[in-house]
Amino acid sequence: MPNRQLAIPQQDCADCPIRHRAVCARCETDELTHLESIKYYRKFDAGQTVVWAGDKMDFVASVIEGVASLTQTMEDGRRQMVGLLLPSDFLGRPNRDTAPYDVVASTDVTLCCFRRAPFQKLIAENANISQRLLEMTLDELDAAREWMLLLGRKTAREKIASLLSIIARRDASLKDLPSKGEVSFDLPLTREAMADYLGLTLETVSRQMSALKRDDVIRLEGKRHITIPDFDLLMDETGDDADGGMLV
Amino acid sequence: MPNRQLAIPQQDCADCPIRHRAVCARCETDELTHLESIKYYRKFDAGQTVVWAGDKMDFVASVIEGVASLTQTMEDGRRQMVGLLLPSDFLGRPNRDTAPYDVVASTDVTLCCFRRAPFQKLIAENANISQRLLEMTLDELDAAREWMLLLGRKTAREKIASLLSIIARRDASLKDLPSKGEVSFDLPLTREAMADYLGLTLETVSRQMSALKRDDVIRLEGKRHITIPDFDLLMDETGDDADGGMLV
């Protein structure tokens, strides 16, 4: 299994506050110049909708900080999250200017946006950028397939444990810490958003969180700050095999 | 929502028995020549495993005929299908020579294979091929996300109806028929494989099939041949909104 972290380039992208592995990644100097001229930043508050499904999207973007989600909704209101965008993740796609899903900021979010037209020109002209995008899309696809296993076959408890381990890992790698032993982090999702991620109801999420707390797999300080006393213990609850590379 | 069919090129690829939209698609004459020299065919019987998860895969391939599935298995045996490969779909990926999932032939399958090394060289040298692969991968990602909605939020009946509509559509488009009014086709999956696709047990699949038959949404001739008297009626059972582009 591929490991996303390995893909994060060491070279920072000009004035982006953190290094990120989106289009700017691995770019040659001249490409970077191109990018700088079409790049701008946008901020969103927690809960704000970035784009609605069906809306025109005149930009693509890279998540600089915060967490956003892609969500699908059925007419009767049933909702399923289908993408979770953490810092360094990419939003939008070339050759498609209509958003297929609602994009909602789960926390305050900063996006590094690229105007669509010049971005597409950039792709057309630079082979390594479309190769980079291909690589990232394949990682997304792997993540989606791991997610499908979770949705289709895991128990509620395993689902919660899996989600916590995914967030813990990504958070740790962002802070350059190992995800071993004691790990703690802030949950960027409400119970409802967790339920939408996991294909559960928020009551079940809450109950299973309480159960994991009761069994000392996790500790809660306030509603959102989580400490995992022993990461291996949490992993035992996910149903994944030990080495199995869970990708976000 | 994008429509896959539009992506199928009208130009056939040399001696491939049917036109297919894999790497050969839209290629210039000289690229095609390259391809011909690294291309070979392999056949598999229904039930045969093409590759095991973790195995080295020294080729990538395009499905020429038949149906294959990608499946993930947990240690305790729970299984979830995460990919269904129909004719024209692509298998394998550049820069990854280890199969992440079991690939199993659901029916007799013919693959058009490309040796990995020269194929990667081809990608590196031809920008339009990696753009083509990107496009295809994005379609896969959309399909995976539609699938996630199915797994997370649909009822057993809706799941079955959705699967039947997906297969009916792909089958119809392959035969250049419209998926309207009365449609009929052969189910390329066992009840067990359907269950693995849908995150259900095979008993539930069987019961829901019987229920759909009882309600005249489908008709069964033998175990595998299905007739849908009115495609719209089936669509009403899927839970999708009327226009919603369900992608395989």
Add this chain to the structure above:
DNA sequence: TGACTGTATTGATCTCGATCAATTACAGCG
């Protein structure tokens, strides 16, 4: 300070799909 709002927890009950088990259908084959 207290009313108000959105988020989270906990309880009681119900239901859909899982599980366990028996039977049937059918294709291949001696």
Add this chain to the structure above:
DNA sequence: CGCTGTAATTGATCGAGATCAATACAGTCA
């Protein structure tokens, strides 16, 4: 033909998670 083995159907029962409902809690605003 009657076996044999696999795939599929059907029945009886169970249980995980959904649903409905009440309560707790932390901000925030008047």
